Amino acid sequence: MKKNKLLKVSLIVIAVLILGSWIIPASIYSNGTFSKIGHEPLGILDIFFAPLQFFNWGMEKTQLSTDGTSILAYSYSSILLVIFTTGIFYSILNKTGAYGKLVKDVVNKFKGSEKLFFFLTAIFFFLFSAFIGTRMLAFILIPFFATVLLKLKHSKISAFVATFFATLLGSIVSVTGSDVTGINNVMNDLVWSDYLFFRLLLLLLVFIIFMIYVLKKKEPELEKEDIVEEMKEGKKGYGPILILSFVFFLFFLIGSYSWYYVFKTTSVTNAYENLMSTTILGYPLSMNLLGMIEPFGYWSGFTVSSLLLVLSAIISFIYSISWNEILECMKDGIKKMAKPAIYVLLAFIPMIMIKKMGGSTTFLTTIIGFLHNSIGKLEVPFTILATAIYGIFIGDYYAVSSLLNGILMTSYQYEVAAVAVLVMQMTHGLICLAAPTSIFLVTGLGYLKIPYQKWLSYIWKLILLLFIVVMIILFILSSSIIIP
Numbered sequence: 001m002k003k004n005k006l007l008k009v010s011l012i013v014i015a016v017l018i019l020g021s022w023i024i025p026a027s028i029y030s031n032g033t034f035s036k037i038g039h040e041p042l043g044i045l046d047i048f049f050a051p052l053q054f055f056n057w058g059m060e061k062t063q064l065s066t067d068g069t070s071i072l073a074y075s076y077s078s079i080l081l082v083i084f085t086t087g088i089f090y091s092i093l094n095k096t097g098a099y100g101k102l103v104k105d106v107v108n109k110f111k112g113s114e115k116l117f118f119f120l121t122a123i124f125f126f127l128f129s130a131f132i133g134t135r136m137l138a139f140i141l142i143p144f145f146a147t148v149l150l151k152l153k154h155s156k157i158s159a160f161v162a163t164f165f166a167t168l169l170g171s172i173v174s175v176t177g178s179d180v181t182g183i184n185n186v187m188n189d190l191v192w193s194d195y196l197f198f199r200l201l202l203l204l205l206v207f208i209i210f211m212i213y214v215l216k217k218k219e220p221e222l223e224k225e226d227i228v229e230e231m232k233e234g235k236k237g238y239g240p241i242l243i244l245s246f247v248f249f250l251f252f253l254i255g256s257y258s259w260y261y262v263f264k265t266t267s268v269t270n271a272y273e274n275l276m277s278t279t280i281l282g283y284p285l286s287m288n289l290l291g292m293i294e295p296f297g298y299w300s301g302f303t304v305s306s307l308l309l310v311l312s313a314i315i316s317f318i319y320s321i322s323w324n325e326i327l328e329c330m331k332d333g334i335k336k337m338a339k340p341a342i343y344v345l346l347a348f349i350p351m352i353m354i355k356k357m358g359g360s361t362t363f364l365t366t367i368i369g370f371l372h373n374s375i376g377k378l379e380v381p382f383t384i385l386a387t388a389i390y391g392i393f394i395g396d397y398y399a400v401s402s403l404l405n406g407i408l409m410t411s412y413q414y415e416v417a418a419v420a421v422l423v424m425q426m427t428h429g430l431i432c433l434a435a436p437t438s439i440f441l442v443t444g445l446g447y448l449k450i451p452y453q454k455w456l457s458y459i460w461k462l463i464l465l466l467f468i469v470v471m472i473i474l475f476i477l478s479s480s481i482i483i484p
Helices: 006-023 045-058 078-096 098-109 114-131 135-151 156-172 181-188 196-216 239-256 259-263 267-276 285-290 301-318 323-336 338-357 363-375 379-391 397-411 414-431 439-448 452-479
Strands: 026-030 033-038
Touching: 006 045, 006 338, 006 363, 026 363, 033 363, 045 338, 078 098, 078 135, 078 301, 078 323, 078 338, 098 135, 098 239, 114 135, 114 156, 114 196, 135 156, 135 239, 135 301, 135 439, 156 196, 156 414, 156 439, 156 452, 181 259, 181 397, 196 452, 239 301, 259 267, 323 338, 338 439, 363 379, 363 397, 379 397, 379 414, 379 452, 397 414, 414 452
Parallel strands: none
Antiparallel strands: 026 033
8 A cells, every 4th residue: 555545545535535424415406496404414334335235336338319219328347347258258368378479469460650650659549438338349459559569669648648648648639439429419519520620729739738748747756567478479370360359340340339329310219120030931030049139239248248148159169279278367367357347336436336325316416516506607627626536536427427417418508618618527537637536447457456546646737737728728618609
C-alpha cells in the first residue's frame, strides 16, 4: 500500500460517500423540483457487502425500450469475464509459438521507427474509441500492442498512454462511439450529428494537444519490472491466428456496436433476425446451431467472452495444444489478470453503494439541487459541477448519464440541453483520466503495473490543459445558440 496509493485514495472516496450519507439528507428530483426525503445512511459493512452485490446486480440487464423491441443491456459483472478471458486468450496464443513469431516480426519491422509505432498505436485507439467505442473490444486488442511497444523498448507509461489512455481520450470527444454517443442518443433523445463541426474540432484539438504533451513530457521513473512473458517461437506460421482473430473481431464489432442507438438503423438487427430464421426443410438450422446468441448490436461481455473462449479453443486445436497445457494457460491467464480485476471491483464499490442508497435519491442529489437552484440557468458551469459530483464516485458514463439526463433534458430547451449533454460527456471523460473509480483507467494501471501516484504526477497538467481548451470551445458553442 505504501508504494501504490490507489487503495488509499479509493478508501477515501468511499469514506466521503459514507460520511456524506450521514450528514446530508437525500433528495429526489421530480417535475422540475428537488425535494428532501430524509437521510439514507450507509454503514461500514456496506463496504464489504458491495463486492458481493456487484455480482448480483452486475448480472442484471437494464432495458431501455425505445422502439418496443430494442434493448440496451448493461451487465457490469461481464467486464470481469472479458478481462479474464482476454488473459486466457493471450496465454493460449503465447503457447502456440506462432504468436511469438508475429510479435517478433512486427518488432523487427519497426526497429528504428519506434516513435512511429507509438504514434500509430495512439491514433488507432484514439480514433477507435471516438468512432467505434466498445472499450471491451479495445481491451482485447491492447495486450498485443502493449507487448510490441514494450519489446520496442518503450516504457510502461508509454505503452499505457498509447493504448488505455488514448482509448479514454477518444471517448471524451466521441463522435459515433457506441459507449458514449449511443448512450447520449438513447438516454437524451439526441442525434449523433448534433453540433458535429464543434465535436470534430474538439477531436482534432484534443489529439494535437495530447501528442505534443506526450512527446515533450518527461516520464516518471518506475521500478524495473518485466511484465512481458518470454515468448517461445514454434515451427508453425501465424497465418491461422491472424485470419481467425480478424474474423472473430469483425463479428465482435458487428455484434457489440450499438447500431440502432447511434444511427437509428435496424438493418443490422434485421440481418440477425434473417440469419436466425433461416431454415432447411422447415428445420431452424441457424437458431439451433448458434443457440440463443444475443442480437447483433446488443452483445454484452458475456457473449464476447464466450466467443473469445471458442476462438481460444479453435487455436488450441490448430496448434496441437494439449488439454493439460490449456488448463495451465487458463491458470496463467487468470493469474495475470487478477490485479486488474481486483482494481475494477474496487472501482465499482462507490457506484454500488450509491445504488443501495437509491441511485437518484441520495445526498448527492441534494447537492446537485442546491447547484441547480443557484446556477442552473448557466448550463455549462452547472453541468460541469453536477457531472463532477457524480463522476468522482461513478466511473461508468451510462450510470452518470442515467442520473443526470432527466435534470438536463427538463431544465433546458433541446439546443441548450444538447450542449449540456456534451459538457457532461466531456467532463466525465476528463475525470476518468485520473479518478480511482475510472474502470478502464484502473484496469490499465493494474495490467501494466503502474503506481497510481506516478500516473497522476505524469498526467495532471495535461488534464488541466484539456479541461481549459474543451470548456472554452463549449462556452463558445453555448453562447452562439439562438433559441427561437
